[in-house]
Amino acid sequence: MAFRNIIEELNPIFYPRSLALIGASATQGKIGRMFMDRFLDTGFQTLYPVNPGADEILGLKAYGSVKDIPGPVDMAFIVLPPKLVVDTVKDCVKKGVKGIIINSSGFGEIGKQGKEIEKEMARIAREGGARIIGPNCIGIYCPASKLSFPMGPGKEIGTVGVVSQSGSLADHLSLIATRNGVRFSKAVSCGNECDLNALDFFEYLSEDPETKIIVSYLEGIKEGGKFNGLIKKISKKKPVILWKCGESEAGSRAAASHTGALAGSREVWDGVLGGAGVIRANSLEEILDALYAFYFQPLPKGKRVGLITGPGGPAVGTTDAFLSMGLEVPRLSESTKEKIRKVIPPAGTSAENPVDLSLASIVNKKIFSEVIKTLSGDDNIDMLQIIGIGGKEFHDIIAETTKGMDKTVAVSYIMPMETVMADIKMYIESGIPLYSDPRRAAKALAKMAHYAEFQRR
């Protein structure tokens, strides 16, 4: 089998120098207008609106067909009614377009006839040296190429790659994450996968030097065997945070044995992903919580957590959470405890792990800095979770004392949303993930620890 250079193959699709928006429009309320706005907003340099009904759209010269465009066209973004798409694909191929993104819906997702049309389009493209993403997708978000999603996520270039079989999930995920300081390399909305599929993009992101973390939403995989063979290799290289959906099967399998009856889609997928060290998420919130930890913090060297809390209440529940997720909240050494006892009030506190700094820490936040310094110097601790009540002073102390520390840190508040919102920018700038609930922080840290262990094997 010939070695596939996936980077060479797909780079033209991620880095197009020129783009034809076929179905562009100046009319508000039309999708063709929405994408015009998007490309103009990011400043995509060589943009050709294509619409036979206009000479000019939003200040740019418009063309009746992609074939009328004088210069080369690397990419076509098709926003047309489905019945016009096949001929448009033919035109694109004649023009020498390399990457064709079909936003239009009304194909395979509707029925068999649609699937046939998809096969036809894929064939036309392949024979003409082009590749198709979609149909029924929202395309590519690649800040380096000034390609963006409808919701307009951040413009800075980063290291998170996304492969999503849900366009809107990828859209919202990248919007929220970029607002919270995360930066992306490439995000792909796969659509109906008539040509390029999720596995192709997984392979690409795995090889892409710009991508350090992969996030994914999958409902199904076309080449299961190939995926199973590749996913462990990919996961060993880069963390893969995956939301696998679509567990319930329409109708049970016809199984003649107990094993067959027990093997639902979910059990098999759990086996595939569990064996590959893939980080599982079951909601957008879980994806984001995990992403913030993986993006901002180093992987822990072990599973041992040091928990520091202001007033002690949440410590117990959080300790339970850590333990139930397979992490350790170890006893501190005598010398560590001695150092802690020197700085905390003698009553209403605890120098044991979880370290309870009591009410006094609310008025004298400096207690936190001494204790954090002590724990960060403790070789029996790999991760720190600090629970507090917010504010700039609290943040500054944490940022200062954890700087240059080789432990994984997460902070959580048990405060109203406004407090979390007000403080989050500071934490983003300091590269420390902030959670609105200690249990969410615990979940994210647990995922980091388990993945780190998988990578070490």
Next chain:
Amino acid sequence: MEIINAALSEGRTVLSEHESKRLLRSYGIPVTREIEVSSLESLKKAVQEIGFPLVLKGSGPRLSHKTERNLVRVDIRSEGESNEIFQEILKDVEGEGGAVLVQEMIKGRRELAAGLMRDPQFGPCVMFGLGGIFTEILKDIVFRVAPIDEADAFEMMQGIKSRKILEGIRALARADLNALAGIIINLGKIGLEQKNVKEIDINPIILNNGSPVAVDALVVLQQ
């Protein structure tokens, strides 16, 4: 494979317990010592070879629901007992072309399960987990796609909630993990090499002083 081809040519989609175990044994999976008999004469020889205590079971290619039909009789301790029970079972099964399986009785308090199925997306998958009559209720099982290597097999064994039963606990011997891994790996091989095998159930696998033995097995075929 001969056993499989013979069954398929007879229009069968299932191997008998005895045939299933022969297939498993050919792939290095430890199974009970057993002899299939249908006359008092051969019973006598079989009983001497297998030794007491033993198990007598109805046996046959189309025989199912043995326990419900009272065709599984354990802890048989004498020739007299085995003669009597043999007659009982044979009377029940000979109408459907059945015979009687004379099987060694494996002692052990821990039961595991293993199996094979074919997933439409991923192909042959091996199952491993807690066995016995509560397998479907407790569902303490894990799956992996074949081919399975040693590392995968060990991960599977660590992946069940009941993994501690594999350790030496409460005067029970530590399970022979290498032997268990071998069962898992070889089930994967069957899945990849024997296209006519659709599904396999091995339940229970009894840990006899830590050594796993397949005490019952079912192989389902496909064209």
